[in-house]
Amino acid sequence: xxxxxxxxxxxxxxxxxxxxxxxxxxxxxxxxxxxxxxxxxxxxxxxxxxxxxxxxxxxxxxxxxxxxxxxxxxxxxxxxxxxxxxxxxxxxxxxxxxxxxxxxxxxxxxxxxxxxxxxxxxxxxxxxxxxxxxxxxxxxxxxxxxxxxxxxxxxxxxxxxxxxxxxxxxxxxxxxxxxxxxxxxxxxxxxxxxxxxxxxxxxxxxxxxxxxxxxxxxxxxxxxxxxxxxxxxxxxxxxxxxxxxxxxxxxxxxxxxxxxxxxxxxxxxxxxxxxxxxxxxxxxxxxxxxxxxxxxxxxxxxxxxxxxxxxxxxxxxxxxxxxxxxxxxxxxxxxxxxxxxxxxxxxxxxxxxxxxxxxxxxxxxxxxxxxxxxxxxxxxxxxxxxxxxxxxxxxxxxxx
Ligand SMILES: *Cc1c(COP(=O)(O)O)cnc(C)c1O
Numbered sequence: 001x002x003x004x005x006x007x008x009x010x011x012x013x014x015x016x017x018x019x020x021x022x023x024x025x026x027x028x029x030x031x032x033x034x035x036x037x038x039x040x041x042x043x044x045x046x047x048x049x050x051x052x053x054x055x056x057x058x059x060x061x062x063x064x065x066x067x068x069x070x071x072x073x074x075x076x077x078x079x080x081x082x083x084x085x086x087x088x089x090x091x092x093x094x095x096x097x098x099x100x101x102x103x104x105x106x107x108x109x110x111x112x113x114x115x116x117x118x119x120x121x122x123x124x125x126x127x128x129x130x131x132x133x134x135x136x137x138x139x140x141x142x143x144x145x146x147x148x149x150x151x152x153x154x155x156x157x158x159x160x161x162x163x164x165x166x167x168x169x170x171x172x173x174x175x176x177x178x179x180x181x182x183x184x185x186x187x188x189x190x191x192x193x194x195x196x197x198x199x200x201x202x203x204x205x206x207x208x209x210x211x212x213x214x215x216x217x218x219x220x221x222x223x224x225x226x227x228x229x230x231x232x233x234x235x236x237x238x239x240x241x242x243x244x245x246x247x248x249x250x251x252x253x254x255x256x257x258x259x260x261x262x263x264x265x266x267x268x269x270x271x272x273x274x275x276x277x278x279x280x281x282x283x284x285x286x287x288x289x290x291x292x293x294x295x296x297x298x299x300x301x302x303x304x305x306x307x308x309x310x311x312x313x314x315x316x317x318x319x320x321x322x323x324x325x326x327x328x329x330x331x332x333x334x335x336x337x338x339x340x341x342x343x344x345x346x347x348x349x350x351x352x353x354x355x356x357x358x359x360x361x362x363x364x365x366x367x368x369x370x371x372x373x374x375x376x377x378x379x380x381x382x383x384x385x386x387x388x389x390x391x392x393x394x395x396x397x398x399x400x
Contacts, residue, residue: 030069032252036060062240066251073258074213074223077192078205082232083225084239085251089188089208090116091244092222096184096204097155099238100231103129105152110137110167112160112367114186114208115355121155137167138298144175153182153204158190158197158305161341162315162351162375163367164289166298169305173201182231188212189341193265194309203227211342212312214254215264221246221254264344264380268312271346271386272378276314278387284324284398286372289315312379313341318372324397325350325371331396334389341377346386349375 011018038057040046048054057063067085075083086092097120101107109121111134121132135146137156154176156167169185176183184204185197191212197205207213209221224239226232239245276290291302292310302310318324329337329348336347339354349355352371356364364370378386 030066030252030255032248033065034248035064060248061243061245064248064251066248066255067246070209070221070246070251070255070258071223073255074192074207074209075225077213077258077261078187078225079192079196079198080205080225080227082229083205083223084232084236085209085246085254086222086224086239086244087246087250088220089114089186089206089210089222090120091239092206092208092224093117093120093155093186094242095222095224095235095239095244096206096226097125097130097153098128098242099235100182100204100226101125101130101152104131104150106131106133106148106150108132108143108146108151108154109134110156110160111135112137112163112165113155113157114161114188115358117155117186137172138165138301140168140171140175143172147175147179147181151179151181153184155184155186157186157188158195159291159311159313161189162313162349162355162369162373164291164296164311164313164315166291166296166302166305168301169195169197169200169202176203177201189313190306190309190311191261191265193262193269194306194311198227200305203231209254211340212265212268213261213342214257215261215342215344216253216257217340217343219250219253219257221250265312267380268378269310271380271383272312272314272376273310274383275376275378275386275390276316279314279316279390279394282391282394282398284319285316285394286319287317287368312377314376314378316374316376317368317370318374318394318397320372320397320400322352322371324400325352325374327400328374328393328397332389332393335393341375343377344379346379346381347377349377351375 049056071083071085075081125132133146136142158167173183182203185202186206187197188208188211204226207223209223273292276288280288338347339349351369
C-alpha cells in the first residue's frame with residue numbers, strides 16, 4: 001500500500017498539505033474533522049456533489065462529517081431521520097420557528113417554556129411580524145382557546161422548568177391534528193429515553209444537545225428534525241443560510257457523550273427518585289416535586305405518558321427564605337451551584353436568582369416558586385452519597 005493515500009508525492013514546501021498517512025487498520029474512535037473546505041477532484045465531480053449525484057462535503061457551514069455522525073445518532077434515539085445539528089439549543093428553536101413561520105402567522109407557546117424561548121416568543125418573533133401567545137399546556141381547553149385562524153404552530157416542552165408540570169402531549173397533538181397546526185416539542189428535559197414525541201403525533205422535535213444528550217457541560221449544541229422531509233429541508237436551508245452551524249469539535253465531544261447517554265440517564269433517573277423520596281419529610285422541607293411521586297399534580301397523566309421514565313429533575317422548596325437558601329447552597333459544597341442541567345454530576349439551581357429572576361415575587365409565587373425553591377439536576381453519583389449530602393445541606397439550612 002502506498003505510504004500516502006493521495007499519491008505518494010512528498011510536499012515540496014511546508015505550505016502544501018501533507019497527505020494523510022495510509023493505514024490498513026481503521027480508527028475505532030470517531031475522527032475529528034475540523035476542515036472548513038473540501039477539495040473536489042474536478043469540476044464534474046463538484047457538479048455531481050452539488051446536484052446530489054455524489055456524496056461528500058464542500059464547505060463546513062453547509063455540512064460536515066462530525067455533525068452528520070452526531071445527528072444520525074440522535075435520529076436513531078428519536079426514531080427520526082434527516083435531523084440536523086446546529087450551534088445551540090436556541091439555534092434549534094430558531095431553525096424551527098423562524099425557519100417555518102411567516103410574517104402574519106401566529107404561534108402558541110407553552111407558558112413555562114425555557115426562558116430564552118419565552119424571550120423569542122415575547123420579543124423577536126413579534127418584531128418580525130409573527131404573532132405569539134402563551135397558554136397552559138397541562139390544559140388542552142386553554143390551548144384550544146388560544147387558537148386563531150392564522151395559528152400555524154404550537155411549541156411545548158413535555159416537562160416544564162422548574163415546576164416539573166407535565167404537558168398533556170396527547171391531548172395537544174390531537175388538537176393540532178384537528179386544526180391543521182404543526183406541533184413542535186422541545187424534548188430536552190425528557191429526552192428520547194422518556195418519550196419520543198414523533199410517536200405521540202409531534203411534527204417537529206427540538207433538543208438542546210448541550211444538556212443530557214452530551215452530558216458533560218463542555219459543548220453547546222442543538223438538534224432539530226421535522227417528520228415531513230419538505231419541512232425538514234426548509235429548516236436546514238434556513239439554518240445553513242443563517243449560519244446556525246455547529247463546530248466539528250463540539251459535535252465530536254457531544255458524540256462522545258451520547259455513547260453513554262442511556263446509561264447516564266437511567267442512573268440519574270434512579271438517583272432522582274431516591275433523592276426525591278429522601279428529601280420528603282426532612283426538617284424545613286415544604287414541598288418536593290418529582291414526576292415519579294404519586295403526590296405530583298399530574299400523576300394520572302404521567303403514568304400514561306411517561307410510565308416510570310420520570311427523569312432526573314427534582315424541585316424542592318425549603319422554609320426560611322433567602323437566608324435559608326444561602327445556608328443550603330453554602331453547606332452543599334460538593335454540589336455545583338450552576339444554572340444548567342443534564343451534566344453527569346448533580347447541579348443545583350435557584351430559580352429566584354437565575355432563570356426566574358426577571359419575574360416579580362408575585363409572578364414567581366403564581367408558579368409556586370419562592371426564595372426557598374431549588375431545582376436539582378441529578379447526576380450519576382452514588383445515590384447514598386447524594387442523599388447524605390443533600391440531607392446535611394437541608395439540615396444546615398433549617399438549623400440557621
Ligand atoms: C437549555 C435549554 C434550551 C437552550 O439550549 P442551549 O443549548 O443552551 O442554547 C432550550 N430548551 C430547553 C428546554 C433547555 O433546557
